[in-house]
Amino acid sequence: MSPRTVLRPLLGPYARLFTVPGAAWFSFAGWVARLPLPMLGLGAVLLVEGESGSYGLAGAVAGTLALAASVGGPAWARAMDRRGQGVVLRAAMAAYAVTGLSFVGVVVGGAPTWTWFALAGLTGASAPNIGALVRARWAAALADAERRQTAFAFESVVDEVVFVVGPPVVTLLATLVAPAAGFTTGIVLGTLGGLWLSRQRATEPVVTPASGGAGHRRRAALGPAVLVVLVAYLGVGTVFGAMDVVVVAFAEESGRPALAGLALALYAAGSLVAGLAYGVARLPGSLAARFVGTAVAFAVAAQGLWAVSSLPLLVGAGFLAGLAVAPVLVSGASLVESRVPRSALTEALSWTHTGLTVGVTAGSALAGAAVDAWGAQAAFAVPALAAAVAGVIGLAGAPLLRRAPEPVPVAA
Known part of the structure; x- marks a missing residue:
């Protein structure tokens, strides 16, 4: 029995997902935009520790970024449900790039520590939950519930790949290039992926008015x-x-x-x-x-x-x-x-x-x-x-x- 015969029942349903027009592009753009998920937290630790010598301070700054993202994500999502993904995502990515690069600047430039926390929080709050956006696009594109389960499973696998790829990349950049390189790369990749996703209007979920x-x-x-x-x-x-x-x-x-x-x-x-x-x-x-x-x-x-x-x-x-x-x-x-x-x-x-x-x-x-x-x-x-x-x-x-x-x- 050939490997192709064994794998076809497992991989066939995933291949059929990408017969949906535009699906491959919005899923890949979402993958790029999600790369910062593991890169920014670890990148912030490596950046702050490299500049300050304190792991305690680095952990506190990274925690601030993560908690701000957990609050900001639903707020951006609520705006997208009301106004559409494209226009809101472009605004979010602009804020994300400005605050993220400003965070790198204040840490490398030796600005007061309170500015590190403030800009880490603003960077996190500027980050929409890209995984939710991509899953919402799959939900809009697929009428069959079983195919939606397959699509959600694929996106969970994408999340795993992100967390496998991201940490080694950010560690190598921070150690071999400069402490700021890993975090900066995460911001750039996230911004480019988010803007790319925002331009894919054909697969954007239609805004549905709330009945009440x-x-x-x-x-x-x-x-x-x-x-x-x-x-x-x-x-x-x-x-x-x-x-x-x-x-x-x-x-x-x-x-x-x-x-x-x-x-x-x-x-x-x-x-x-x-x-x-x-x-x-x-x-x-x-x-x-x-x-x-x-x-x-x-x-x-x-x-x-x-x-x-x-x-x-x-x-x-x-x-x-x-x-x-x-x-x-x-x-x-x-x-x-x-x-x-x-x-x-x-x-x-x-x-x-x-x-x-x-x-x-x-x-x-x-x-x-x-x-x-x-x-x-x-x-x-x-x-x-x-x-x-x-x-x-x-x-x-x-x-x-x-x-x-x-x-x-x-x-x-």
Whole structure:
């Protein structure tokens, strides 16, 4: 049996996605625009530490940027739902470029530290959630719910690729060129990708007036399904942030720090493989049941982290835990898409990303404190418990999800 015969059932549905006119271009532009996601946080750490010599200050500045982005993303998305992606995205990218490059200037120029925090916050607040914009375009382009699940799974894989490619690039630029090079490159790539996406008007979702005005749109964007997914994603994000810290600390304590990258890469690889498979699976049950099931599976898979006592066990447990990541993210996005009217979809998807972002920030802080207090091996309790909390939230929120979904408009 040839590899082509084996892979056709898996990859065929993804190839058919790109028969949609313009889909390949908006998805690729979205990938370029998303590259700053991992580049700016790490880039800010490397830039500030390189100029100040303080990791504490660097972490605080990077945290300010991330938290501002978690607030600014839904605000930009709300404006796009009301006025269209193109015009709002161009304004956002202009602000993003100006504030981001100004941040680099004040840090390199030795300006007062308060200006570093102010411009880091403004840069984060200027960053729209590109992933939500791309998923909204897929939702507008595809009438079939199963094909939308496949598209959302593909975008989750794109997210994984971004987080595999971004950190090595920003690290090499910051160490081999200059501390400011990684962050600056992220700003430039994000701006170019965002502007490219903004020019693709043919695939831009049509602005749909809210039936009950702005108040109805806001309530729809934060309805019960969105809130359940958002809170569960806080737990999922906490796992992401904690794993980055604990894996690096455990590898260093084991005397083989270089293997931290391998362990984290296999964790991402597990998610990538599962995302591709989940995207083409035709599973029984409602979208609500799938989300609850994948949240519980995510919780169970992460409990293997309690058993980590060596690097081989870490690699194995990390890969198994990674297998449960993409399904819960894809099922959450599919559930939100099915329960929110098109007039508020971009904002709703952006809110779920905010849950992930806040969770990542919290997870990094909690894991760092746990490593200092208990040591790296015991600190695996942080991601394991956070995953368990995500599963419990999914189960507890199930009653809120037991209602008929909003009718999905037929795609153009």
